[in-house]
Amino acid sequence: MLGTNPRDENAYDVVVVGGGPAGSTAATFLVRQGLRVAVFEREAFPRFHVGESLLPANLPIFDRLGCHQALQQTGLMEKRGVTIFDEYEHRGTMTVQFPRLPFQPDSSYQVVRASFDDFLLHHAAASGASVYRQHTVTAARHDPDQVVLQVTAAQGGTREVRTQVLVDASGRSTFLGTQFGRREPLPDLGKVSLFAHFRNVRRDPTIPEGNARLYLIPQGWMWWFSFADGTDSIGCVLHAQVVKARTGSIEALFDEVLATSPRVTAGLVDAERISLVQPVANFSYRITPCVGDRYLAIGDAAGFIDPIFSTGVYLAMRSGELAADAIGEAFRAHDFRAHRFHAYDKYLRRGTAPFLPFIERFYDPEFLDTFVSQRAPTWLRLPVVWVLSGAAFDYRSLWRSLWLRFGLAIFFAIVHIHKVIRWTKGRTVASRRSW
Numbered sequence: 373m374l375g376t377n378p379r380d381e382n383a384y385d386v387v388v389v390g391g392g393p394a395g396s397t398a399a400t401f402l403v404r405q406g407l408r409v410a411v412f413e414r415e416a417f418p419r420f421h422v423g424e425s426l427l428p429a430n431l432p433i434f435d436r437l438g439c440h441q442a443l444q445q446t447g448l449m450e451k452r453g454v455t456i457f458d459e460y461e462h463r464g465t466m467t468v469q470f471p472r473l474p475f476q477p478d479s480s481y482q483v484v485r486a487s488f489d490d491f492l493l494h495h496a497a498a499s500g501a502s503v504y505r506q507h508t509v510t511a512a513r514h515d516p517d518q519v520v521l522q523v524t525a526a527q528g529g530t531r532e533v534r535t536q537v538l539v540d541a542s543g544r545s546t547f548l549g550t551q552f553g554r555r556e557p558l559p560d561l562g563k564v565s566l567f568a569h570f571r572n573v574r575r576d577p578t579i580p581e582g583n584a585r586l587y588l589i590p591q592g593w594m595w596w597f598s599f600a601d602g603t604d605s606i607g608c609v610l611h612a613q614v615v616k617a618r619t620g621s622i623e624a625l626f627d628e629v630l631a632t633s634p635r636v637t638a639g640l641v642d643a644e645r646i647s648l649v650q651p652v653a654n655f656s657y658r659i660t661p662c663v664g665d666r667y668l669a670i671g672d673a674a675g676f677i678d679p680i681f682s683t684g685v686y687l688a689m690r691s692g693e694l695a696a697d698a699i700g701e702a703f704r705a706h707d708f709r710a711h712r713f714h715a716y717d718k719y720l721r722r723g724t725a726p727f728l729p730f731i732e733r734f735y736d737p738e739f740l741d742t743f744v745s746q747r748a749p750t751w752l753r754l755p756v757v758w759v760l761s762g763a764a765f766d767y768r769s770l771w772r773s774l775w776l777r778f779g780l781a782i783f784f785a786i787v788h789i790h791k792v793i794r795w796t797k798g799r800t801v802a803s804r805r806s807w
């Protein structure tokens with residue numbers, strides 16, 4: 373759009389650092405606006421990645437990317453809801469189905485991230501982005517009228533690449549956040565996660581196969597997602613206290629934690645682990661600021677809240693789409709100063725805000741008394757399920773917004789009543805968030 377030479381492999385309108393869901397989405401929407409875009413991705417794809425359970429709000433983004441049908445043809449497990457098993461305080465088993473809404477469907481997918489991310493990156497390339505795999509961006513420098521990057525190829529050799537605008541989609545590496553901004557851990561969410569892939573598991577026939585299954589256990593919680601190719605992902609999120617008290621290997625800790633769930637243990641009788649046990653620690657943080665002159669951060673590079681409600685990939689892709697809109701407008705105005713991108717930053721923070729109270733309260737026993745309770749009527753959970761399906765991110769209608777606020781106010785009032793009941797019965801009311 374600014375007339376960069378289409379043959380020049382070292383000058384682009386926009387460079388995207390990272391080819392995960394955020395980077396691929398941004399790149400596709402950017403090239404659609406006539407911009408010359410390069411994506412530099414450090415790894416050789418396909419590569420293993422955590423984050424396999426998507427929200428219904430993801431599906432309209434696939435439609436807008438123009439790749440939904442092709443994605444479905446890769447073979448995906450349909451996810452219609454979430455089932456929570458309480459194996460800690462024994463409240464029972466609770467299933468919520470996603471509601472069908474005028475602007476999003478009532479289902480989503482469980483995806484193997486290696487092939488899902490590869491598919492999206494191919495789609496960005498097919499749309500016209502120049503994609504360089506196994507190329508690491510090692511440094512960025514602001515010149516008066518461009519950003520200059522150092523890019524190192526895995527085969528060797530470093531080159532300088534110039535760009536008008538830089539998009540940081542480097543995920544948890546937070547490439548720019550650590551260079552230009554501040555990375556702040558979210559208080560009390562210093563958790564540790566261990567996870568792996570399995571085959572030959574026994575899937576519980578009483579639960580819809582595609583449902584995300586969450587297990588509440590004394591050390592934290594576990595997930596179990598089933599894929600269309602017959603393999604399964606099982607992982608746990610542990611309180612930091614549990615991990616600090618340990619000295620053995622992560623494999624031994626993982627096996628020990630899985631063994632605390634009778635249901636998971638039964639499912640794994642004939643199973644074979646087909647991946648390494650992968651650890652991730654202290655994954656909740658925010659980057660401030662996440663925009664500046666000639667740059668924006670998207671996806672995990674802008675911040676990550678907590679995996680409990682499977683919001684990560686949706687927020688990554690939606691932020692990629694919003695950033696592409698903001699960059700397109702900046703090109704049309706020939707103005708790349710930070711103030712151009714503040715509206716993007718604000719929209720992202722506002723859209724993410726509805727998830728936060730749930731993540732904070734998930735570790736409170738009275739929240740679980742209300743949400744997981746067998747006696748809770750469907751209407752009480754409905755506003756919560758709206759938020760957790762991603763429907764609240766783009767909430768701009770006044771009436772819907774009032775309805776949602778009213779519904780959530782009632783829900784949290786009942787949470788408070790449960791707290792009083794626990795307290796009068798002498799049961800613990802302490803949150804497990806800071807454990």
Ligand SMILES: Cc1cc2nc3c(=O)[nH]c(=O)nc-3n(C[C@H](O)[C@H](O)[C@H](O)COP(=O)(O)OP(=O)(O)OC[C@H]3O[C@@H](n4cnc5c(N)ncnc54)[C@H](O)[C@@H]3O)c2cc1C
Pocket residue numbers: 389390391392393394395412413414415421422423424425426427507508509510541542543544545547565652655670671672673676679682683684685686688
């Ligand atoms: C324990 C756990 C469980 C989770 N479960 C879920 C879930 O069920 N559902 C869900 O939606 N989300 C989940 N998430 C979150 C999800 O994994 C992320 O939010 C999502 O992957 C973010 O996508 P992204 O594109 O921003 O980053 P990523 O997918 O991490 O992609 C970033 C890419 O940037 C590349 N890169 C990094 N630095 C450089 C560099 N300097 N140069 C070039 N390339 C670089 C990396 O190689 C990587 O491929 C979970 C997260 C955790 C920690």
